[in-house]
Amino acid sequence: MARFDSKICIVTGGARGIGEKTAEMFVEQGGKVVIGDNNEELGSAVADTIGADARFFKMDVADPASCQAAVDFTVSEFGGVDYVVNSAIAMAPGALKDLSPEDWNKVISIGLTGTFLMSQAAGRWMIDQGRKGSIVNLSSIGGITPYGMSGAYSTVKAAVIMLSKHLGIEWAAKGIRVNAIMPGHTETPLTSYLQDPEIKKGRSEVTPLQRVGQPVDIANAILFLLSDEADYITSTGLLIDGGLAASVMNHLPGRKWD
Amino acid sequence: MMLKGKTIIVTGGASGIGRATCVLAASEGANVAIADINKELAEETQGLVEAEGAKAIIIEMDTSKAADAKRMADETVKAFGTIDGIVCSAIKLKPSALEDLSEEDWDMVIDIGLKGYFLCAQAAGRVMLEQGSGSIVFISSIGGVQAYNGAGAYSVAKAGAIMLGNLVGVEWGNRGVRGNTVAPGQIPTPMTAAMFADPEIAAGRAAVVPMGRVGEANEIAEACVWLLSDRASYVNAATIKVDGGQAESKMMHTPGRNWGGKKIQYKAN
Ligand SMILES: NC(=O)c1ccc[n+]([C@@H]2O[C@H](COP(=O)([O-])OP(=O)(O)OC[C@H]3O[C@@H](n4cnc5c(N)ncnc54)[C@H](O)[C@@H]3O)[C@@H](O)[C@H]2O)c1
Numbered sequence: 343m344a345r346f347d348s349k350i351c352i353v354t355g356g357a358r359g360i361g362e363k364t365a366e367m368f369v370e371q372g373g374k375v376v377i378g379d380n381n382e383e384l385g386s387a388v389a390d391t392i393g394a395d396a397r398f399f400k401m402d403v404a405d406p407a408s409c410q411a412a413v414d415f416t417v418s419e420f421g422g423v424d425y426v427v428n429s430a431i432a433m434a435p436g437a438l439k440d441l442s443p444e445d446w447n448k449v450i451s452i453g454l455t456g457t458f459l460m461s462q463a464a465g466r467w468m469i470d471q472g473r474k475g476s477i478v479n480l481s482s483i484g485g486i487t488p489y490g491m492s493g494a495y496s497t498v499k500a501a502v503i504m505l506s507k508h509l510g511i512e513w514a515a516k517g518i519r520v521n522a523i524m525p526g527h528t529e530t531p532l533t534s535y536l537q538d539p540e541i542k543k544g545r546s547e548v549t550p551l552q553r554v555g556q557p558v559d560i561a562n563a564i565l566f567l568l569s570d571e572a573d574y575i576t577s578t579g580l581l582i583d584g585g586l587a588a589s590v591m592n593h594l595p596g597r598k599w600d
Numbered sequence: 601m602m603l604k605g606k607t608i609i610v611t612g613g614a615s616g617i618g619r620a621t622c623v624l625a626a627s628e629g630a631n632v633a634i635a636d637i638n639k640e641l642a643e644e645t646q647g648l649v650e651a652e653g654a655k656a657i658i659i660e661m662d663t664s665k666a667a668d669a670k671r672m673a674d675e676t677v678k679a680f681g682t683i684d685g686i687v688c689s690a691i692k693l694k695p696s697a698l699e700d701l702s703e704e705d706w707d708m709v710i711d712i713g714l715k716g717y718f719l720c721a722q723a724a725g726r727v728m729l730e731q732g733s734g735s736i737v738f739i740s741s742i743g744g745v746q747a748y749n750g751a752g753a754y755s756v757a758k759a760g761a762i763m764l765g766n767l768v769g770v771e772w773g774n775r776g777v778r779g780n781t782v783a784p785g786q787i788p789t790p791m792t793a794a795m796f797a798d799p800e801i802a803a804g805r806a807a808v809v810p811m812g813r814v815g816e817a818n819e820i821a822e823a824c825v826w827l828l829s830d831r832a833s834y835v836n837a838a839t840i841k842v843d844g845g846q847a848e849s850k851m852m853h854t855p856g857r858n859w860g861g862k863k864i865q866y867k868a869n
């Protein structure tokens with residue numbers, strides 16, 4: 343029996359990057375996936391490539407009706423929902439001094455409110471059905487240490503950690519586990535600047551493991567937290583960052599103690 | 601005056617941050633017990649305290665010895681009648697790569713930097729518990745929240761100090777004794793003098809701090825005195841970072857931001 347036999351997962355932001363890799367590996371390991379994304383072109387192509395156990399559903403995570411529709415679609419296509427991975431994000435970087443309310447709201451509504459709405463829609467269904475479940479939310483290293491010039495991003499990602507813990511304690515007794523993942527520098531379309539060899543080299547060097555992460559590194563951790571192997575893990579966060587967050591002191595020049 | 605009439609012990613009070621704390625506490629009206637292994641430097645601190653018009657005694661001691669810690673408390677009570685606060689600052693560094701670190705060097709840093717904190721806090725704490733009031737402050741470090749590579753057992757001792765501060769606060773808080781920790785960033789003191797003597801290192805070390813400069817011993821003393829005082833009467837099991845923002849600066853060192861095609865040169869200063 344495969345790891346995710348008869349399990350059904352919704353992956354928001356599944357049209358590319360970490361979400362795409364997670365959807366692909368989830369199906370490889372026996373599950374069925376609905377890719378919920380607002381990018382129809384990419385999302386339907388990914389679903390086609392993965393095959394018969396994948397569907398694309400065009401949605402906007404910031405819209406509660408759309409999140410509800412994603413749950414309804416998943417139930418009608420596959421018969422239920424066991425897992426949710428909230429990976430959708432849009433960026434609006436900028437100096438806080440100059441950040442517009444629109445840019446602030448955009449990141450908050452997709453990254454934070456979207457994570458809440460999608461979790462709520464799926465969680466309500468699971469609770470109504472008395473079905474166990476697991477939800478994994480994508481936070482970031484930027485959620486535990488401020489990511490200068492990223493606009494509302496760090497604030498959203500910190501809030502996603504608390505939202506995950508909060509959902510986790512409210513739903514623990516119902517058998518629904520909720521956790522966050524904090525990736526470090528990861529090579530995806532979102533971080534296309536890593537195609538610049540100078541930036542990639544620099545970002546590799548600031549990471550103790552001396553490389554940037556790949557979507558598979560993050561997807562492996564997501565699948566673990568979804569699975570029954572993590573049956574006693576809830577309301578926590580897991581850093582997958584090659585040691586990045588612990589390495590501030592690497593930037594201190596000079597070690598001359600005597 | 602924030603510490604008028606209070607008696608404060610400062611371990612490691614002969615030098616650096618400990619000395620600055622002795623002098624500031626004195627200027628805020630405290631009697632000061634300078635607990636240090638270095639008598640000569642302690643006498644200099646004593647002179648500075650007396651120049652503030654306050655009283656100071658010297659307790660020549662090794663903070664890692666329980667008998668010395670007991671004597672520290674006894675002599676302070678004998679001189680000033682009680683103990684209202686203690687700041688544990690004594691340290692000795694033994695930097696090394698972990699793969700080369702000897703058992704002796706590990707033990708020395710843990711003995712002074714962690715066991716010594718416990719022994720001195722316990723000896724002074726017993727007096728405070730009896731009195732029903734007191735404030736205990738441990739000097740940790742940014743190295744207690746971030747792994748200080750190359751510093752041997754230092755980071756581990758400093759992380760332990762934070763937990764010890766929390767533990768004191770939790771065990772003794774309901775008996776009037778508060779426990780807290782101060783985590784300094786980079787502070788030029790005799791301990792770090794060799795590094796800051798090198799202008800390139802000094803400039804580099806200032807540049808990695810969000811505020812663009814290193815701190816001063818007096819800026820750490822300010823946090824200690826506040827925690828010792830009644831102005832911090834509900835602050836317990838807390839850690840105050842006094843580091844110019846450095847512990848949160850990792851992403852400052854991430855090269856290249858060109859979200860949306862626009863390359864952002866991120867420089868804090
Ligand atoms: N790549 C990294 O370095 C990194 C680091 C830390 C955290 N993360 C987090 O991991 C998650 C995935 O990141 P990624 O690098 O794969 O990003 P990505 O940009 O490659 O993928 C994000 C997906 O979200 C979709 N999306 C955007 N707005 C949407 C909306 N309103 N409704 C539905 N879908 C929407 C996009 O179409 C896209 O397919 C994000 O939450 C991100 O913050 C990424």
Ligand SMILES: NC(=O)c1ccc[n+]([C@@H]2O[C@H](COP(=O)([O-])OP(=O)(O)OC[C@H]3O[C@@H](n4cnc5c(N)ncnc54)[C@H](O)[C@@H]3O)[C@@H](O)[C@H]2O)c1
Pocket residue numbers: 611612613614615616617618635636637638641661662663664688689690691692712739740741742743783784785786787788789790791792
């Ligand atoms: N200077 C910094 O940049 C910095 C940064 C973070 C934390 N700290 C912490 O602040 C505290 C004070 O550091 P500093 O820079 O003032 O150091 P320092 O070397 O100037 O002073 C340390 C004092 O401790 C005394 N001491 C050493 N071993 C002793 C022992 N066994 N018993 C009694 N006294 C002993 C020394 O004689 C000295 O007077 C330490 O806990 C240190 O880890 C310092």
